[in-house]
Amino acid sequence: MSVVNHTPLTKTTHWKVVIPFYGYGAIALLVSTVLLLLSANNLLNHYFSPGNLAITHLMALGWGTMMILGASHQLIPVLIESELYSIKLAMLTFLLAGIGIPLLVVGFYEFNMGAPAKWGGRLILISVIVYLYNLFKSIKNSRKENIHALFLFTATAWLLVTSTLGLMLIYNFSFPLFQKNSVDYLPLHAHVGIVGWFLLTIIGVGSKLIPMFLISKYFNSNLLWRIYGLINTGLILFVLLFLYSESLLYLFIPVVCIFSGIVLFVIYCYKAYKQRIKLKVDEPMKISLVAILLNLFPVLFLIIIIVHATFTNTVSFSVVMGYGFVIFFGWITAIIFGMTFKTLPFIVWNKVFQYKNQITVTINPKDLYSKLIYKWMIFFYWTGFSIFLIGLLMNNVLLISCGAGLLVIAALFYGWNIIRIILFKAPLDEYNNQ
Amino acid sequence: MNIITNNNAMCSFAIDVLRSVEDPEIGLNIIDLGLVYQIDFDEESKKIFCTMTLTTQFCPMGESILNTVKLSLEKFFSDFTAEVYLTFEPSWNSDRISEMGRIFLNRK
Numbered sequence: 447m448s449v450v451n452h453t454p455l456t457k458t459t460h461w462k463v464v465i466p467f468y469g470y471g472a473i474a475l476l477v478s479t480v481l482l483l484l485s486a487n488n489l490l491n492h493y494f495s496p497g498n499l500a501i502t503h504l505m506a507l508g509w510g511t512m513m514i515l516g517a518s519h520q521l522i523p524v525l526i527e528s529e530l531y532s533i534k535l536a537m538l539t540f541l542l543a544g545i546g547i548p549l550l551v552v553g554f555y556e557f558n559m560g561a562p563a564k565w566g567g568r569l570i571l572i573s574v575i576v577y578l579y580n581l582f583k584s585i586k587n588s589r590k591e592n593i594h595a596l597f598l599f600t601a602t603a604w605l606l607v608t609s610t611l612g613l614m615l616i617y618n619f620s621f622p623l624f625q626k627n628s629v630d631y632l633p634l635h636a637h638v639g640i641v642g643w644f645l646l647t648i649i650g651v652g653s654k655l656i657p658m659f660l661i662s663k664y665f666n667s668n669l670l671w672r673i674y675g676l677i678n679t680g681l682i683l684f685v686l687l688f689l690y691s692e693s694l695l696y697l698f699i700p701v702v703c704i705f706s707g708i709v710l711f712v713i714y715c716y717k718a719y720k721q722r723i724k725l726k727v728d729e730p731m732k733i734s735l736v737a738i739l740l741n742l743f744p745v746l747f748l749i750i751i752i753v754h755a756t757f758t759n760t761v762s763f764s765v766v767m768g769y770g771f772v773i774f775f776g777w778i779t780a781i782i783f784g785m786t787f788k789t790l791p792f793i794v795w796n797k798v799f800q801y802k803n804q805i806t807v808t809i810n811p812k813d814l815y816s817k818l819i820y821k822w823m824i825f826f827y828w829t830g831f832s833i834f835l836i837g838l839l840m841n842n843v844l845l846i847s848c849g850a851g852l853l854v855i856a857a858l859f860y861g862w863n864i865i866r867i868i869l870f871k872a873p874l875d876e877y878n879n880q
Numbered sequence: 881m882n883i884i885t886n887n888n889a890m891c892s893f894a895i896d897v898l899r900s901v902e903d904p905e906i907g908l909n910i911i912d913l914g915l916v917y918q919i920d921f922d923e924e925s926k927k928i929f930c931t932m933t934l935t936t937q938f939c940p941m942g943e944s945i946l947n948t949v950k951l952s953l954e955k956f957f958s959d960f961t962a963e964v965y966l967t968f969e970p971s972w973n974s975d976r977i978s979e980m981g982r983i984f985l986n987r988k
Contacts (some may be wrong), residue, residue, distance in 0.1 A: 458940050520940070527937060658936050661906055661985075663974055723974045724906060724985045792940055795904065799944065809902050 461797040463536045467516020472864040474508025476857040483850035492628050499557035505774040507547045513782045526595040531583035542573035559619040567613035572575050574609050578602045593670045598649020604642025634688050641681050660722040676707035694756045704743045734784030740777045768838045814870050815863045823859035826852045884918040894919045897956045914976025928962040933972045
């Protein structure tokens with residue numbers, strides 16, 4: 447063996463940039479679950495109701511997007527193999543989105559598409575542009591091309607499309623920008639966001655992190671390229687068919703493309719799991735892997751919605767609500783729960799112990815959160831999720847309320863652990879040992 | 881485990897020292913993981929040159945691990961200063977894990 451080429455170590459993104467996103471996400475999840483509980487009686491009226499709009503956007507932006515933005519600022523060096531271009535731009539992204547999201551949500555909750563919603567939409571759009579520019583410059587400085595960076599960049603481009611369209615839909619209430627009502631364009635806005643932003647990001651980041659955390663040798667660039675092609679082709683076809691086709695049945699073509707992409711990603715994760723070096727899989731990884739499987743669930747709902755709409759010309763609100771619920775409170779929440787406890791403890795551990803001699807440190811990153819609180823969080827989450835979903839499908843308000851209540855408890859437990867991690871300080875004896 | 885050295889006697893002490901440095905994610909020490917490639921000693925300039933890798937390039941814990949290797953070596957060999965170099969050629973693969981390391985990782 448000969449050892450050559452000493453490589454300088456790329457610095458990780460500073461914790462000050464990342465932690466605010468995690469804190470914000472935890473608060474947004476709690477507020478979303480409380481709103482879900484308060485709106486339990488009205489959830490089944492119509493998916494385009496002020497409460498549903500507010501909850502969906504708080505979950506999608508305040509919870510899902512802020513957590514992904516936070517994690518991705520930390521993971522960009524890992525994903526693209528280069529440093530983050532600008533910390534100041536990352537902070538600006540947080541500030542703009544952090545102010546924009548509540549404005550938008552309040553606007554929706556009061557169904558006032560005036561100043562608050564418009565300003566919220568504008569700030570979020572600028573925030574996305576700032577993030578996209580920061581990501582572009584970081585990738586440009588990267589030493590080599592890689593598929594994970596491409597996933598993340600394409601996903602952010604789709605997020606830009608989603609937020610631009612979203613802002614235009616808000617304006618469409620006051621000025622006729624489109625031929626139809628804003629409500630008619632909601633499926634387009636929602637799916638570009640869900641598939642383009644969330645799905646591509648989760649696959650791009652997950653395909654790097656899942657083998658890394660499982661200590662697996664598995665990597666298959668060809669398979670990832672196929673997944674990338676299938677999902678983007680499916681999404682572009684969906685946009686074209688939505689705008690130019692009258693028949694709902696044609697929508698099965700993009701659904702098949704995207705579903706195939708998801709199945710291939712499940713296979714990718716399964717192979718990484720089978721080839722792992724460390725047999726024992728920790729709890730956060732277990733829920734992350736379950737979330738990958740949960741990814742298949744919404745497609746089944748979508749097929750039911752399309753078939754039902756094609757043959758009856760009506761939409762079942764409870765199935766549509768179930769579809770949205772499985773995406774935001776199921777798939778996205780489960781994977782964020784798992785990945786939070788695989789990333790945040792390391793960020794804080796690095797902050798506290800980075801320049802200390804590790805042999806005298808007896809605390810590991812996984813010791814920064816309470817396993818007991820985590821277990822209860824998972825218990826309340828799965829119970830609440832299942833009861834709420836059954837309640838939605840059975841049109842049963844009592845079950846919906848019970849499920850929402852349990853989800854509030856799960857969000858409280860999650861927040862409790864997040865606070866424990868963020869506020870963690872090394873015990874005095876750990877310092878005295880240095 | 882196959883570590884290149886110019887001083888077998890001192891290297892065996894260094895290996896013992898570095899067995900207490902763990903990869904915090906895996907929970908296994910860096911020697912049994914096979915992360916250390918080379919440890920050379922220059923007794924005239926009182927320097928230790930340690931060349932090692934990480935399980936994955938741009939590992940978020942990399943800076944912490946490298947820093948601990950340096951501090952640990954300097955603590956044991958108190959007359960020496962340590963320089964730790966990172967390399968990814970050759971990159972790490974699981975074949976470098978020692979028998980003891982495999983037993984540890986195969987625990988259910």
